[in-house]
Amino acid sequence: MSTALSPAPAVPTVRTRRARPRISVPLVLALLWIAIVVIGAIAAPLLTPYDPVKQDLANTLALPTASHPLGTDGLGRDILSRLLHGGQVSLLGALLALVVAFVIGVPAGLTAGYFRGGRWDAISARIIDLLQSVPVIVILLTILAVTGKNVYTAMAVFGLIVSPVFFRLARDGAAATSAELYVDAAKVYGLRSPRIIARHVLPNVRNPLIVQATIVLSLALLTQAGLSYLGLASPPPAPSWGGSVADANTYINQQPWMLVPSGLVLVLTILAFTVVGDAVRDAIPGNAGTGRGVMVARTPLPADATPVDQRGSMLSVVGLSAAAGETPLLTDVSFELRRGEILALVGESGSGKTMTAMSIIGLLPTGVEATAGRIVLDGDDLLTLPESELRHVRGRRIAYIGQEPMVSLDPAFSVAHQIDESLRLHRTLDRRARRDEVRRLLAQVKIADVERVARSFPHELSGGMAQRVCIAMALAAEPELLIADEPTTALDVTVQADILELLRELCRERTMAMIIVTHDFGVVADVADRAIVMLHGRIIENAAVEELFDRPSHEYTAGLLAANPAMRGDEHAVWYADEEASTR
Numbered sequence: 001m002s003t004a005l006s007p008a009p010a011v012p013t014v015r016t017r018r019a020r021p022r023i024s025v026p027l028v029l030a031l032l033w034i035a036i037v038v039i040g041a042i043a044a045p046l047l048t049p050y051d052p053v054k055q056d057l058a059n060t061l062a063l064p065t066a067s068h069p070l071g072t073d074g075l076g077r078d079i080l081s082r083l084l085h086g087g088q089v090s091l092l093g094a095l096l097a098l099v100v101a102f103v104i105g106v107p108a109g110l111t112a113g114y115f116r117g118g119r120w121d122a123i124s125a126r127i128i129d130l131l132q133s134v135p136v137i138v139i140l141l142t143i144l145a146v147t148g149k150n151v152y153t154a155m156a157v158f159g160l161i162v163s164p165v166f167f168r169l170a171r172d173g174a175a176a177t178s179a180e181l182y183v184d185a186a187k188v189y190g191l192r193s194p195r196i197i198a199r200h201v202l203p204n205v206r207n208p209l210i211v212q213a214t215i216v217l218s219l220a221l222l223t224q225a226g227l228s229y230l231g232l233a234s235p236p237p238a239p240s241w242g243g244s245v246a247d248a249n250t251y252i253n254q255q256p257w258m259l260v261p262s263g264l265v266l267v268l269t270i271l272a273f274t275v276v277g278d279a280v281r282d283a284i285p286g287n288a289g290t291g292r293g294v295m296v297a298r299t300p301l302p303a304d305a306t307p308v309d310q311r312g313s314m315l316s317v318v319g320l321s322a323a324a325g326e327t328p329l330l331t332d333v334s335f336e337l338r339r340g341e342i343l344a345l346v347g348e349s350g351s352g353k354t355m356t357a358m359s360i361i362g363l364l365p366t367g368v369e370a371t372a373g374r375i376v377l378d379g380d381d382l383l384t385l386p387e388s389e390l391r392h393v394r395g396r397r398i399a400y401i402g403q404e405p406m407v408s409l410d411p412a413f414s415v416a417h418q419i420d421e422s423l424r425l426h427r428t429l430d431r432r433a434r435r436d437e438v439r440r441l442l443a444q445v446k447i448a449d450v451e452r453v454a455r456s457f458p459h460e461l462s463g464g465m466a467q468r469v470c471i472a473m474a475l476a477a478e479p480e481l482l483i484a485d486e487p488t489t490a491l492d493v494t495v496q497a498d499i500l501e502l503l504r505e506l507c508r509e510r511t512m513a514m515i516i517v518t519h520d521f522g523v524v525a526d527v528a529d530r531a532i533v534m535l536h537g538r539i540i541e542n543a544a545v546e547e548l549f550d551r552p553s554h555e556y557t558a559g560l561l562a563a564n565p566a567m568r569g570d571e572h573a574v575w576y577a578d579e580e581a582s583t584r
C-alpha cells in the first residue's frame, strides 16, 4: 500500500468543443459499470431479498443458483447481497477519501500557486513535505488502533495523506496559469484574486485534477480492501468488498468460485475509474501555437486628426521615478495626456516604456517600486490610491491591451463569455442587454461574423481576430484611457495596419485617450498625435509626431529615425512612409 502517487500532468485545460472526452466503447462500458455499482449500492436494500449478515449454515459455499445468483459464502450468506451492501461502505469510503484529499489539497495548492513565492507558498510547501514523508501504513494502523476499526476514519486519514498530490497539481497548475497574460489582463480589468482563481485559474487545472481524482478513487478502494483484508477497516460481519475478498481467500481451496464475484467487482470498478480518467486525460489538447509575425506596416501619416480635447490634461505624470532595489529604472518621467489624444512611448528595448505604462495602471512587477512622483488621473493621484480603489480604476477607467492577444485571452472560455465578464464587472446591464452589448462591441471592432466569433474559443481565432476581441473586452468598460503595449507586435504584417487603424478610429469616436508603447516609428507615424522618446528610463524628447519626424530635437531620436529601415537617412532623417505606402 503506497501513496507514492505521481500527479497527473498539469496541462492547462482548454475548454472547447474538441476538449470533450471521445466516446469509445471502453468508456461507455466503464461509465455503465460505475452506474451499475453506484445504483446497486444505493438500492441494495431494495434489490436483495437477503440480510447481508444473516447466516444459513445449511447452505454454505454454494455455487450460483436461481435463489443465490452469485452463490453463498462460508457461513451461507448471500454473496450478491454482501457485495451490494458492501458497495455502500466501499464506495462511500473511497469518496470520503477523495473529498478530504480534494478539500485540503486543491484550495491550498491554488492559493499557493497563485501567490507563488509568497509566505503561504513557503509554509504550505513545508507542511506538504511533512505529509509526504510519513509512512502511510504506520499512520493508518496507529489511527485505527486509537480510534477503533472504522472504515470512514481510515479513509479520511488516507485522504489527508494523499492530499499533497492534489496540492502539488493545483499549485503547479495555478503557478503556470497565473503567469499567463490573461490572468494579468483579469487583474487589469479589476477582478479580485479569489474571483480570478475561481474563474480563470481553477478551470485551467480542472482536467488534471479530474484525472487525479479517478486515480485516488482507485487507490482508496485498494487501500480499503487491504485494510478490510486485515480485518482493520470494516471488521466482520459487516459487508465490504475487501472483506468479501478476505472471506473468499479463507475458502480458496474448498470453493475457488467465491473469489470470482468479489475480486471481479473490485477489479472492474478500479478499471472503470482508470478508463474514465484516461478518457479525460486524452481529451486535454496540447497547447495551440499562436504564430508570430514580424511587422513593418507602413501607412501614411493620418490625414484625419484625432479630436484631441484642448481643455487640459486628463492624465498628468509628474516626476515619476521607479527603481528595482537600488537600480533606478525610471527617472523623473513627466508628461501630460489630453482626452482623445494618442501618445506613443517609443524607444529601444529596456528604455522604460513598459515600466512607465505599468506604473500608470499600478501593476509594476514584484520588486519594482515607484520611488517618487505623481500620476494624476482626473484629480486622483494613482500612486497613493489604495489597492481597493485602484482596482476600480483598472479596467474601468484605464483599460489595457497587451502584445500577445492569444495569451491575453483565457483559453477556457468563449469570446462572448470573456467580454460578458468584463461587462458584468464594470457595467450594470441585465443579461439580455449584456448579450446585445457583446455583439455590439464585436461589431464595433469590425468583426464580420459576430455570432460565430462570439461562440468561438481563443484557439479558433487568428491573431488579428484575437486582438480585436481583446480590444472589445477593453472597450466593454467604456474606459477614458487605453494603454496598448506593443498591440501589433505579435500580429501578421497584413493585420497590423488594420488594428492600428481600428484603434485610431475608436479613440476618435469615443474621445478616448491612448498610450501606445512601441519601438516602431512606423506605428508612431500610423496612430500617434504625440510621441515621447525614452532612453535609459528618462524622457529625452516629447513632441508632436510631425515635428518629431521632421525636426527631431535630440540626436538620439534623429539616429533612431535614420536607423529605421523605412527612413532614408538624410540630414534630418526625413520620414518617407508616405512615399513607401503609396508604392505598396
Ligand SMILES: Nc1ncnc2c1ncn2[C@@H]1O[C@H](COP(=O)(O)OP(=O)(O)OP(=O)(O)O)[C@@H](O)[C@H]1O
Binding pocket: 324, 329, 347, 348, 349, 350, 351, 352, 353, 354, 355, 356, 365, 366, 367, 368, 519
Ligand atoms: N521585473 C523587473 N525587475 C527589475 N528590473 C526590470 C524588471 N522588468 C524590467 N526591468 C528593467 O527595467 C528597465 C525598463 O524595462 P521596460 O520593460 O520598461 O523596457 P521597455 O522599454 O518596455 O523594453 P521592451 O521594448 O523590451 O519591452 C529595463 O532595464 C529592464 O531590464
